[in-house]
Structure formats: structure tokens, C-alpha cells
Amino acid sequence: MSLELLANELFVDIFEFLNVHNLFRAFHGLNTRIDQLLLIQLQKYYLDFRSITKHDFEVFSQQHLTSINDRIISLHISDDIETPNLPELLLSHGYRISQFIHLKSLSIDSISSFDLLNQIILQCHELSYLTHLNIMIQNNHDPEENFRDFINSIWSLTKLTHCNLDIRYPYATWLLEMSAFSKSIKYLSTRNISYNEYNLSHLIKHTPQLRGLDMSSIGLFYNQYPRVTFSSLISLHMVVECALEFMKNFFQRIPNLCYLTLEINNMHLDGQALENIFVKYFHNIKTFRFKMTVEFSPLEDLEEQVDQCLDSFRSHYWIAKHKLYVQCDWCPMDVNKTGLVYSIPYAFDTFNYIDGRQSKSTSPCNLNNKSRISSKIVHYAHNKIDFSKFSILDPVEFVNIRHLKIRLPFNDIFWSHIPRLDQLISLDVKLSQNFGYSQLQTFLDRAPNLYSLRFCHLNNFSMKSFGINSRSIRRLEFFQNFQVRLKYFNSEECTILSDSSLAAQCEVLLIDVENRTDILQLINVMPNLRALSVRPKDNENNQLQSWEITENLIEWLHKNLPSNYTYSITRNFYNLARISIWLSTAS
Template identity: 35%
Template sequence: MKFEELPNELLLDLFEFCDPIQLIRSFQHLNTRFNQLLFVRFCSYRLDFRSISKANFHLMCEEYLPLIIDNVSSLCLSDGEETPQLSQHLIPYCLTLDEFTRLRSLLIQNIDTPSTLLNITLDCFYLPYLTHLKFIKCHFTSNTSPNELFVNIWNLKQLTHCTLDIIFEHAFNSATFSIISKSIEYLSIKNFTFSSTELAYLLHSVPSLRHLFIEFGQPINTELFRLPSVELLTSLKIHFDGSVCSLTHILKSMPNLLYLTFETETINLNGNQWKQILIDYVPQIKRFRFLMKVLSIKNNNVEEQLDDVLNTFRTPFWLDEHQWFVRCDWPQHSKKLFLLYTLPYCFGDIHVIHQNQWSKTTGPNTCDYNSYDRVMNVFYNGRIGNLTLSPIVYPNVRHLTLRVSVDNYFWTIIPTLDHLLSLEIIEIRGNSQSKSYLKVLLNRAPRLKYLSIDPTSCLQLVQMNISHPSLCRIRLKSYCTRMNRYLNAEQCSILANSLLGRQCEVLTIRIDDRSIILDLVRNMCNLRALNCECQNEFWANHVTFSSDDELVVWLRSSLPDKYSISRHRSCLVQLWISR
């Protein structure tokens, strides 16, 4: 085979792009050379278990992982709806994180149990090469203080990059950051709003910090705690909910700042005021990005006042010295909310597309930076009616939320859905035009994997024999005020036997009887994860979920032992299916 004539170095590079399971299946035992490459030479196995099937997870842990565990460089674990309780399923295989001795990067997602998070961080002590640690959408909500978790993380001697997207029930204090980490250089903490006191404790504990992302908020009349000077910090991204005084207080502690990204809804600064702050407190600044969502504008002569504000960003400091251009939008639906931001636009987890009644930029060409290619998560409500003030396009949308109220401007604003991965429908009108529009939408999104839609609309789609080659995850949204919240056996049968139902791998659904769960598992041949709420069990189990959870016990007795069945804190029963 000509493939075997390739040098080892090139084969190892190609292995980087292959799924580990498929890679081993394809080349294991082919010959001595490939076995040597797979199990000795290749040291960059990247294992992502966030969407693995239970059968493949079992195969990996039982047969493959013992052969490659010393060569795994990156690992992703999740207890999310696709792999419920996955972190606990490593235990029967006598696998703990400390076995991955060459691990450099670890991502933990959707874990809600404090004891599990603590155990994970304890295991990290035994990973001498771990430099990147990331927690995504986790919860630390119990009577347990977060102090122990932070002490464990801060004690990791080689850790340089740390992301903590964790919801904490308790506030931080001096004991939280009692340990000094000399290795952490990149730190991101989400879902927690720091005061100046807490920020001081944090900055003191990470003296080598170079890049920081936090949320800050403090009442205007509260005394500011003295912040230590962070000499090495060059990059700050901050969501700010405080006063101008607290802003200058923070910037004063970061004298060598080069890159500042700033988002606020609480302060209003014009170009002259920003210029003075930057010159006084961060004189070495190279790149400055901001988004202000509040401007103090009087009711009379609004457009003239907005022009005056924008003119303060047309000085040589902004246009010539730095070439920082600014745009101001006055949304149609608002009389008091104005958006002022730098270009190119680079803010927000969810970007709401709005109709403007006034919009101008300081750029030399009004069409410059009109492609918001960094925006990937968009909400579109179908109210755009005048593109002369909104000639903005979004070419790289990954996640789209919309109301299907058809207008003529959607495809002008969002010209392509080639990158779209998930689609959430807030509202769909019960007419043929809306259904046809949604069908076109699906056809023009070749990479779409996830659809969130209300049950009635979903049933209408499947009865139209709509199919999609990559769509494999469906969430049927609940509406408490509507009659269609729970589906009956007939409706579920229609879904299960449809084109979309037969290819569905992950389903979230609300049903009116427990027996439907067995029917869905039996009839949906590709289903690997089912998350369901059963109407007649919901109120009986919403307070506490213990080992005597009656529905879970019944399901375990009715389904094969190799299925994993558990109750999530959201009250959904989660099935991880192994066929």
C-alpha cells in the first residue's frame, strides 16, 4: 500500500486529525510498525468523551485506554445530557485521572457534585505535566465552601492556564485565595462578580498573572479595597458593573496593561474621558475594545447629542494614533438605551440583532467592519425592516435563536448557514409559509446537529417527512402554559418512526406516561441518550432524588443492566443507552 510508504513523521502528523477509537480500530495489529506508532511513538491522543456513545466508552475503557493511557495529552469529561454520570463510570474500570500521567490539558463540563469536583482537583496533583485546566458549566452549590477547591487548583505547580466557569453558592474570602500560585498566567473566572476586596485577594494569589477575565461589580458608595500592583498583567477582559472611580482603581493596579476589553452597562464615558483614563492609567495600551450599553441622553435633540458623543471619538488620538473606530447604535425599540462600541465587534455570548433608528461610525468608510464575523451566537427576532441603517452581516453564525416570523431581510443579514451547529426556535406560526421557511432554513444548514423546538411544531415537521443528514440532537421545549407540554404515546410513536426520529441520537422530551420511555428506546434505533420528564412522576420526585427514586428503580428493572439511568437535579431522568 502506498500509504505505508509515508514516513513515520508524516503518519504521526496525520494521526492528530483522527478520532482515537477509529484510529486504533483501523491500524491496530496491521503490522509491527503501526503498533509501534500507535502505542509508543504517538504521544498526542486527545480524548473527548463529551458526546461519546456508551458502547464506545465501554470499548475505549475496556480495550484501548489501557494501551494508550500514558500517551493521552488531552482529556474532556462531561456529565451532561449526552453522557450522564460519565465521571462515575470510570470507577468500575479502575480508572482515575491520576492514571493519565502524561496529561497536559483537562476539560471538565456539566458536573454538579462538589465532591466530584474536589476529587478531580485532588487527582490533578498526580499529573506532573498538567498545564491547562478548564471547568465549563459546572455547579458548586452546596454547604461546602469553595475554599478547598481553589486551594487544590492553586497547588498545581505546572498549571499555567485556568478557566473556572462554575456557579458558586458561597462568596469568596481571604481563605479562598490563601495559597499563592506562582505558575498561573492565564485566568478566567465566570459566573462570579468580584468586589474590590475579593479582587485584591485574587490578584495577590497569582503574582505571575498575565491574562485575566473577570466580572466586577461594587456599589458606588462602598469603600474600595486597596489592590496590589500586578506588574506582569498585560491583558484584561472585564464585564464591569461599577463606578468610574472603581474602574480607575482597577486600572491603576495594572500599569503594564497592553490589551483591554471592557463591557459595561453602568458607566458612560465619551471619547475625551476615555482618552484621559487610558493616558493616565494604562499609557502602554496597544488594543482597546469596549461596549457601553447605557448613555445619558436627554429626550430633546437625541440625534444631535449622539453626534456630539461620537465626535469625541473622531480626534487624532482615536483615528490617527491608534486607528480605533467606534460605532453608535440607537435601537428602534428603545428610547433610552444606546449602544456605543469599538469595531470590529467582538462582544457577547448572545448577540441580539436589532433594528436601528439611528446608526453611525467614526470609520472613514461606512461599510468598513460591517461583517461581524466574530459573532457566533445570534438571536434574531424578525423585526429588521430597514437595512440602510443596519448594513451588518453575520457570516459565521454557529448558534442561532429565532422567531420564525418571515421577513425579506434574514438572508441579507445572515447570508450563509454553512457553519450553523445549533438552532433554537422560539416561536413558529401555524401556517404553511412559516413551515416552508423553516424547511428552507434546515436545508441551508448542512452542519446542523442540534434543534430545539416546541413539541407541536416538531410533530408538524416530522409529518412533512423533513430529514437532515447531520441533525442528531433534538430538544422538545416545554411551555408550562400550553397544552402540548407532555406528549402521549401516539405522538411519540409518530416522532420515533419519522426520518428525524430514526436518526436522532440525543433526545430531550416530556411525556405523559412512563411506558413511553421503553417504546422510545426500542423504536429509535440510533438513540444513545434520552432525557425525559414524566408527567405523573414529576411532582412525586422533585424534592429529593435518592436511591429509592421509584421511576429510576422501575426503569432499571425494565431495561438492560448496561444502561445507565439516573435523575438529574433538573428533575429529568437521564438514560445513557448501550446497544
């Protein structure tokens, strides 16, 4: 069937599922009918500027964005290594967030400046429909006042109902000093901010309509403080790291809780202890999900302790009333005698797995079948100890994996745990002394949709050995786990890389090089490169201050890069500079 035979309504339905800049790049200008659908009939646009080429960004923002900005309902921008300085560049083109008058959702990733964020949030105050805000920021240098202004500006958004703040900032406790009150925020996520009784009370006081809270660990709750009841909360996701009595003091403050998700560390609560807490404090609970790290006694039989733990979750309260089933994983070779106890189905994004693991559960469905765990992110480690003498009581199979972290080489049993890799988009590989390139190649052949390969290498790694290939990989990252005494690639190794099949299709490259001139070499010979993040060794000059080195780098970049490229320079904890370059090349 010809595409032209499709009804307009079908075109509109299909277009509403696609990112708007990809729509215009693929369909604008084909004919008058398609242009009319794009510019007149289509009423909802989802604009995601992540991973866009600089050329496409310039073309779209200058030629098309003005004509549709009143119909954009979702906007996602980022200042990461793939699109450095994009938010600032968007504003420099004369755009204001307030121009997107029907915007409902705004997401901002990897911005390091509270000043820029404050500009954007202040413009959001003019939006009448903004209900969802997602911000990820890492900032180590801005003064506390800027962060406080930023938080107060968010809490002053009158329509905001859902707020997700992934903030890595040493003075994030300024959240306690907020003066603004939000009568609209109902669901809040602050996964990297810890609370105690005082600052949580302060948060609830300034967010009186809060119904759902997703947070990091919570500090101590004491009876001697005036009791504050968090009656609005019905949903809570939190990390538990304090003593049981303090947790009880907190739990009695949330009497209307219906949905609870716990990540429990450094505390062993068996089913009976949890049942006592729930019966006493949680009368309205509907859904309970948890995972808990358990330290078993080294003096008693490990499997008997596992059975005792599981038996405590076989009561009428858990099985019949709440239909809650629990699984316990442990490794017989583990000298620390630790285990992982969690509700099933598994309810968390990340799962840490090690070869030789054994499992038991309270679920009747898992007695004779392989356990299937659906988790987006899996960290898979192989055990060097021979565990062939141990029987696997409940083999596990991972499904729906999007991101995987592994070490090479791994045991062949790996393929029984992860037989399908068709949904995998990101792979984080760490090499051991015995290089496993053939095994890595086999892995890549089974991952047809793999986009990103993150490659952790040793100091003695040679690019001459790196002869792998993949048709799907577009992002390639070379890194080391430590930040000093790094392995920098010389010009010969950069040439070997640039001549490889992976480099020919690579769009995003992260690498450490010996000389800054290698930056130009990589840019000139990699035809599809749109973003380069590089740490040059020759910027390490102990005779100069960091600002002098930065000024020197800026001068060199300005002299050697085309004027239509943009770049940013950031420094890590060890004061090593990383240059992120956004190339302006036609795609």
C-alpha cells in the same frame, strides 16, 4: 492514490489532528503497519470523551486506553446529558487521572459533585506537566467547605499556568477564603464570580504571578481602604456595571495593563471620557476592545446623538495612536432609545441583533460597504413594526456563525444578513403563534453541517405539524421557556416523532413526556439513539417527598433498563426530575 502509499510521517501528522478514540475505532486492526503507527510511533494523543457512545467508551477504555495512557496530553470529559456519569465510570474502571503522566490539559464539563471533582484534582497533584485546567460546574447543594477544599486543591497544583473556572454555585465567594498560594497560575478566567475590592485583593495576594484575568462584574472600590496595586496584571477582560468614580479607583490599581476588554452596562462613556481615563491610568495599553450599551435621551434627535458619540472617538488618540475604530448600532423604532457602541472588528462571542437596526462607524472602510461581523453566537430577533420607511445606513452581514437563535417566522431581510449557514452547527428556534415550518425547512436546507436543533414550542404545539427533515441533525431538543405548566408529549405524539426521518438519525434527544413508559418506547424504536434526557410528567406526585419520588424512579429504571445502560436524575429549581440515560448500543 492508495492510502497505503502514504509515508509514515504523513500518517503521524494526520493522526495527531484526530481524536484518539476515533483513531482506534477507524484504523486499529487494519494491518500491522497501522497498528505499529498507533501504538508505537504516535507520541501525542488528544482524548475527548464528549459525545462518545457508551459502547465505544467501554470498548476503548477496556481494550486500548491502558496501552497509550502515558502519551495522552489532552483529556476532555463530561457529565452532561450526552455522557451522564462518564467521569465516575472512568474512575470505576480502575483509571486514575495520575496515570496520564504526560497530561498537559484537562477539561471537565457539567460535573455537579465537588466530592468527585476533589478526587480528580487530588490525583492531578501527581502530574508533572499539567498546565491547563478547564472546569464547568453547576452545584446548588454541596456545603461551602467542599467548594473551599476544591479551590485550595487547584491553587496547590504547582505547574498550573492557565485556569478556567466556569462555576455556578451560590457560595462561590468561598473563593475569598482560599488559604493556598499559587506561584504558577498566570491566566485565570472566573466569568461567573463577581468581585469587590477585598476579594479581588485576596485573589491577587494568593496568585502573585497572575498576568491575565477574565472575570464577571466588579463591585465598589473605595479610597478609604488601604491601596493595593495589582502590578502583575497585564491583561484584563471584565464586565463594568458600577459608577465611573469607582471604576477610576480600580483602574489606578493596575498600572501595567497592556490588554483591556470591557463589557460596559448601565454607564455611558464617550470617547473623550475614555481617553481621559486611558491617558491618566493606562500608559502601557496596546490593545483595547469594548462594547457598551448606551441609553440616548428621548428628548433629542437620536441620530444626532449617535453622531456626537462617534465624533468623540475620532480624536488623534483613538484613530492615529491606537488605530481604534468604533461602530454604533441603534433601532429608530426602539422606544427606549438604546444603542450599542463597540470597537471593530467585533471582539465578542455573542451578538444580539434586531431587524431595522441602523449603523454608523468611524471606520473609513465602512462608509459605503456592508458591515461584516464575525461572531460565533448570534441571537437574531425580527421587529414586528414596519420599518420600510427607514433607510438602512450600514447593512450588516454575519459571518462564521456557529450557533444561532431565532424566532419563526422571520422577515425575508434575514437572508441578506445571514446569507451563508455552512458553518452553523447549532440552531435554537422559537415558534410564534403563526407557525413557520416551511421557512424552517428552507433554513435547514441551507445548513448542511447543522448538528443540533433546539426547538422551543408553545403549549398548543402538535407533533402532527412537525414534518421537517434534515440530513445532518443528530441532536434534537424540545423545550419551553417556562418551567411550570409544561407541554408533555403523549404516547401518540411520541409515536409520530419516532416515525419521522429526524428520529431515525437522531443520536441525542431531549423531551418531556406524559408517561415514563414512553421512555421505553423511544429507546426501542429510535435505532441510532445513544443519549436520552427526558422529564416524565408522572413523577410529579404532590403526596410524596422528592426523595421518595427519586427512589421510585430509580427502582423503575433499574427494573426496566438494561444493566449496561447508565443514568442520572437531576432536579431543577421547581423540583422537577430529569432523567438522563446513556444507552449502550453498538454504533
